[in-house]
Amino acid sequence: MMRLVIATEAILFISLMITYVYFDLSVGFTKQSINYLDIKSTGIFSVLLFSSSFTLVQAEKNYSEGKIKKLKIWLFATIVLGSVFLFGQAKEYFKLLNNHFNISLDVFSTNFFTLTGFHAFHVIIGLILLIIVFILTLAGDFDRPNSTALSSIGMYWHFVDIVWILVFTLVYVLPYLLK
Amino acid sequence: METVNVPEPEESLPSTSISNDQGLLQWISTVDHKQIGILYLLMSVLFLLLGGVAALLIRVQLSVPNNNFLSPEMYNQLFTMHGTTMVFLVMTPAILGFSVYFVPLMIGANDLAFPRMNAFSLWIGLFGGMLLYFSFLAGGAPDAGWFNYAPLNQRAYSQSSGIDYYCIGLLLVGIGTVGTSINLIVTIIYYRAKGMSLRKLPVFVWMILINSFLIVAAFPPLNAALSMLLLDRQLQTHFFNNTSGGSPIVWQHLFWSFGHPEVYILILPSFGILSEVFQVYSRKPIFGYSFIVGSGIAIALLAFGVWVHHMFAVGLGLTVYSYFAASSMLIGVPTGVKVFNWLGTMWGGSLRFTTSMLFAMAFLVEFTIGGLSGVAFAIVPIDWQLTDSYFVVAHLHYVFVGGSLFGLMAGLFYWYPKMSGKMISEKLGKWFFWLFVIGFNMTFFIQHILGIKGMPRRVYTYPDLPGYTWMNMLSTIGGFLMSLSFLLLFYILHKSYKIGKPAGNDPWDAYTLEWTVSSPPKIRNFTELPPIYSYRAFRDLKENAKNNKHGK
Numbered sequence: 001m002m003r004l005v006i007a008t009e010a011i012l013f014i015s016l017m018i019t020y021v022y023f024d025l026s027v028g029f030t031k032q033s034i035n036y037l038d039i040k041s042t043g044i045f046s047v048l049l050f051s052s053s054f055t056l057v058q059a060e061k062n063y064s065e066g067k068i069k070k071l072k073i074w075l076f077a078t079i080v081l082g083s084v085f086l087f088g089q090a091k092e093y094f095k096l097l098n099n100h101f102n103i104s105l106d107v108f109s110t111n112f113f114t115l116t117g118f119h120a121f122h123v124i125i126g127l128i129l130l131i132i133v134f135i136l137t138l139a140g141d142f143d144r145p146n147s148t149a150l151s152s153i154g155m156y157w158h159f160v161d162i163v164w165i166l167v168f169t170l171v172y173v174l175p176y177l178l179k
Numbered sequence: 180m181e182t183v184n185v186p187e188p189e190e191s192l193p194s195t196s197i198s199n200d201q202g203l204l205q206w207i208s209t210v211d212h213k214q215i216g217i218l219y220l221l222m223s224v225l226f227l228l229l230g231g232v233a234a235l236l237i238r239v240q241l242s243v244p245n246n247n248f249l250s251p252e253m254y255n256q257l258f259t260m261h262g263t264t265m266v267f268l269v270m271t272p273a274i275l276g277f278s279v280y281f282v283p284l285m286i287g288a289n290d291l292a293f294p295r296m297n298a299f300s301l302w303i304g305l306f307g308g309m310l311l312y313f314s315f316l317a318g319g320a321p322d323a324g325w326f327n328y329a330p331l332n333q334r335a336y337s338q339s340s341g342i343d344y345y346c347i348g349l350l351l352v353g354i355g356t357v358g359t360s361i362n363l364i365v366t367i368i369y370y371r372a373k374g375m376s377l378r379k380l381p382v383f384v385w386m387i388l389i390n391s392f393l394i395v396a397a398f399p400p401l402n403a404a405l406s407m408l409l410l411d412r413q414l415q416t417h418f419f420n421n422t423s424g425g426s427p428i429v430w431q432h433l434f435w436s437f438g439h440p441e442v443y444i445l446i447l448p449s450f451g452i453l454s455e456v457f458q459v460y461s462r463k464p465i466f467g468y469s470f471i472v473g474s475g476i477a478i479a480l481l482a483f484g485v486w487v488h489h490m491f492a493v494g495l496g497l498t499v500y501s502y503f504a505a506s507s508m509l510i511g512v513p514t515g516v517k518v519f520n521w522l523g524t525m526w527g528g529s530l531r532f533t534t535s536m537l538f539a540m541a542f543l544v545e546f547t548i549g550g551l552s553g554v555a556f557a558i559v560p561i562d563w564q565l566t567d568s569y570f571v572v573a574h575l576h577y578v579f580v581g582g583s584l585f586g587l588m589a590g591l592f593y594w595y596p597k598m599s600g601k602m603i604s605e606k607l608g609k610w611f612f613w614l615f616v617i618g619f620n621m622t623f624f625i626q627h628i629l630g631i632k633g634m635p636r637r638v639y640t641y642p643d644l645p646g647y648t649w650m651n652m653l654s655t656i657g658g659f660l661m662s663l664s665f666l667l668l669f670y671i672l673h674k675s676y677k678i679g680k681p682a683g684n685d686p687w688d689a690y691t692l693e694w695t696v697s698s699p700p701k702i703r704n705f706t707e708l709p710p711i712y713s714y715r716a717f718r719d720l721k722e723n724a725k726n727n728k729h730g731k
Contacts, residue, residue: 001293004361004395012399015436019403019418019429026424104415107424114410114418 002152006159009122013163016118017170020111032108033175036101038092045088046168049123052081053161056130060154064145071142075134078157082127089120112171119167122160129153210294211702215301216280217598222305223273224669229312230264231662233257238622238658241651244643254639255322256341260311262325263345266441267352268308270579273587274448275300275359278387281594282363284693284700285381287372287708287716292365300358307351314344321345324637326434326489327408329419329427334412346409353398353405360391367391372692374711381691381714382465385472386451389479390444396483397440404433428493435486443482445579447475449586450517453539456589457521459689460536461528464715471520474513481510491562500559507557514550518543533687534608535592538585541616545581549574552627567637570630576623588615595672596686600698601679607671614664621657625650690715 023029059074093113096102103113133150136142142150209215236257240249249257279297283290291297314320319339323331332342367388371380380388407418408430417425450471458465465471487495487503521543530536552574556562565571596602629650634641641647685694695717696704709720 001361001365004364008357008361008395008399011396012403015400015403015433019407019433022426022429023424103410104417107417110410110416110418110425114407114416118406 002155006155009159010163013118013166016115017166020115020170023107023111026107029108030175030178032106033112033171034179036096036099037112037172038095039172039176042088042092042168042172045085046164048081048088049085049164050161052078052085053158055081056154056157060150063142063150066145068137068143072134072137075130075137079127079130079134082123082130082157086120086123086127089116089123115167115171119160119163122163126153126157126160129156210290210298212279212283212291212294212297213598213700213702215297216276216278218301219272219276219279222301222308223269223276226264226268226272226308227665230261230269231665233261233264235658235662237261238655240639241641242655243652244641244648246640249639251639252319252322255324255637256315256320258637259321259324259327259341259345263311263321263349264308265579266325266445267349268304268311270445270583270587271352271356272304274390274445275356277452277587277590277594278363278390278448279359280598281693282366282384282387283370284696284704285384285691286367286370286375287692287705287711288366288370289704291362292370293362296358297362300355300362302355303358304352304355307348307353307355310344310351311348314339314341314348317341317344326438327430329408329425329430330421332408332412332430333420343409343412346405346412350402350405353402356394357398360394363387363391364395372708372711372716375716379711379714379716382454382468382471383448383451383691386447386454386475389475390447390451393440393444393447393479393482397437397444399437400433401437404430404437407433428490431490431493432486435489436483439486439489440479440482442578443478445583446586447478449542449583449590450475452586452590452593453521453542454524455689455691456535456539456593457524458715459593459687460531460533460539461525462531463524463528465520466523466526467520468714470516474516474520477513478510481506481513485510488557488562491556491559492566504557504559508554511550511554511557518547533592534603534605534612535589537609537612538589538592541612542582542585542589545577545585545619548624549577549581553578565630567635568630569626569634569636572636573623573626573630576619576626580619580623593687594693595675596682597693597698597700599676599679600682601675602682602686603671603675603679607667607674611664611667611671614660614667618657618660618662618664622654622661623657625654625657629654685717688721690718692716695720 055074055077059071059078062068062070062074096109101109103109130153133142133153206214206218209218236249237254240246240254279291282288311321317340319341321327321337321341321344322339323337323342327342327345330336367380367384377385407416410416411418411420411425417423419425419427419430421427454465454471485503485507487499488507491500491503521539525540552570556565556571556574592603592608629647630636632644632646634647641651682698684697686698687694691714692705692708693700695709709716712719
């Protein structure tokens with residue numbers, strides 16, 4: 001089921017990214033990206049998000065081996081990394097908004113906030129799911145490795161990460177490289 | 180005999196009547212796939228009445244030239260709501276209703292894989308539909324047509340909040356539809372009876388499987404487009420606003436890359452229903468099982484490569500046109516294959532002309548007319564001449580009504596005894612059939628000619644040009660005949676439910692597993708299943724029993 005959910009979500013993001021690329025071709029679009037966006041700080045936060053996929057794999061591994069204590073640690077690490085990434089996104093949004101760069105400014109801002117906002121929204125959902133699992137783990141509901149909940153959420157979390165690889169490349173890296 | 184090991188509660192028995200022991204509460208709180216299926220069908224009927232009234236008001240307005248019965252603003256709202264309602268809130272719930280009711284019964288399962296998600300999908304869809312209709316009270320319904328083109332959908336051109344309700348309503352309906360589709364896919368993949376390989380799946384279940392994949396893939400572009408439109412209208416973004424760098428073409432691409440698959444989403448389940456109906460009433464196996472399934476898959480794949488034929492008038496260049504003209508003609512091939520499959524199924528069979536079979540046979544005629552006018556639109560110059568005329572209106576109604584709805588009607592008359600436990604009077608059923616067929620053709624066939632003569636669609640009135648007046652009047656009379664036939668249908672269904680003859684388990688001597696259980700089925704569908712040898716599992720069982728009796 002989770003694979004089907006991811007399939008339908010993937011097509012949603014493909015639609016959003018194709019729209020982004022379509023407007024990308026208009027005049028002044030990439031220039032805006034280079035002028036406003038802070039590739040270095042977002043790059044660091046992105047690395048943190050990518051490493052959260054690694055920590056979650058560790059959590060899943062320990063869960064399947066029945067090491068519940070380690071599961072708790074790795075789960076917590078994943079949640080922290082995901083939250084720090086969201087904090088980074090929020091920081092960037094506030095900086096942009098303070099510079100009067102808001103969603104209704106122009107075509108670039110419209111596309112930037114929509115695409116990254118949709119992604120951030122999916123990170124939030126992933127975090128909520130992880131926090132639920134974490135609380136249930138603390139309550140002792142994940143004592144034995146017989147639930148598929150964690151691996152389903154894991155699939156979703158990796159998907160959100162992969163989407164960010166594409167979005168980050170499209171929005172930050174490519175304009176920077178091609179300037 | 181195999182025992183089923185799908186656990187299911189047994190405490191409350193379903194009944195098709197509202198007045199059972201727990202009353203309305205049981206219907207609202209149900210997670211049983213049969214009750215949810217019936218609720219889907221009732222939802223479809225509710226919105227059919229609303230969408231039908233909108234259609235009748237439109238036809239009254241168009242009955243005479245220079246009419247002022249409706250204002251232009253009201254007319255715009257009514258044709259938008261008519262289209263949106265019929266596509267999203269009538270056809271889709273009817274299809275989902277038959278799917279969630281009969282897919283588990285046909286594959287030998289006791290429920291869908293996720294019963295609570297099934298209930299959630301239904302109620303969120305109903306809520307979305309009610310939000311859409313709430314717009315009438317909130318200042319005005321959406322008024323930019325069911326495909327809601329930019330820039331007409333922007334604040335500057337549509338100031339009431341109708342289109343905001345359109346976005347939110349359809350997002351919710353979409354969530355419900357995608358949820359049910361995922362549910363159906365998982366059910367068909369994992370909950371089939373032991374021994375029922377994919378090659379032994381009934382054709383209806385195959386079509387629902389293909390269709391569910393189509394839904395999962397086609398709705399996201401719509402959701403993306405609706406979200407962007409909502410942002411455009413609420414936060415003044417610039418996706419579709421051409422005065423500030425946005426592009427109305429993006430809306431068209433996103434909408435039609437959903438919208439064209441949607442056309443097949445509405446027709447594939449009917450193909451599945453017809454494949455069952457033709458077999459049973461011809462007393463023959465389906466002609467070319469692998470071809471009918473394969474062509475279904477081909478249609479699903481091609482469906483994503485033809486959307487630009489809705490946009491030939493945009494001016495996208497010759498290369499694009501050539502590609503999409505070719506692909507649009509190509510998709511006629513698997514559809515044609517299916518028509519020959521059904522003709523081959525009937526050929527040499529001992530036909531039984533029940534109401535259901537009549538609808539199936541009429542489908543072949545009406546859908547071929549709709550298909551041929553559709554292929555005409557694949558030819559770019561013809562499209563340029565006829566686009567946005569009544570020819571399009573005639574074409575799409577021949578596909579949606581003559582195709583999808585005729586198929587659903589065949590399914591309704593085929594399965595009604597199973598769902599209610601009562602037979603429908605064939606005599607009244609045939610009255611309904613002829614009234615409906617005559618009304619339908621009277622309403623829409625003449626619109627082909629109106630379109631060729633140049634009458635544009637979506638304009639609230641027309642001048643008294645030669646021929647316009649009598650043709651429109653004829654169309655309006657046909658529209659009233661159709662509504663009359665629907666009133667007759669509701670009367671027939673009600674009367675059959677009250678005083679119809681008891682149906683028994685297998686009134687049609689049918690082939691698939693849903694007919695092995697009682698009518699209506701118990702809350703627990705199966706306690707034991709016959710071994711599965713083919714896609715006609717129940718027929719195999721009956722043949723075996725017959726042979727055993729003769730001591731073979």
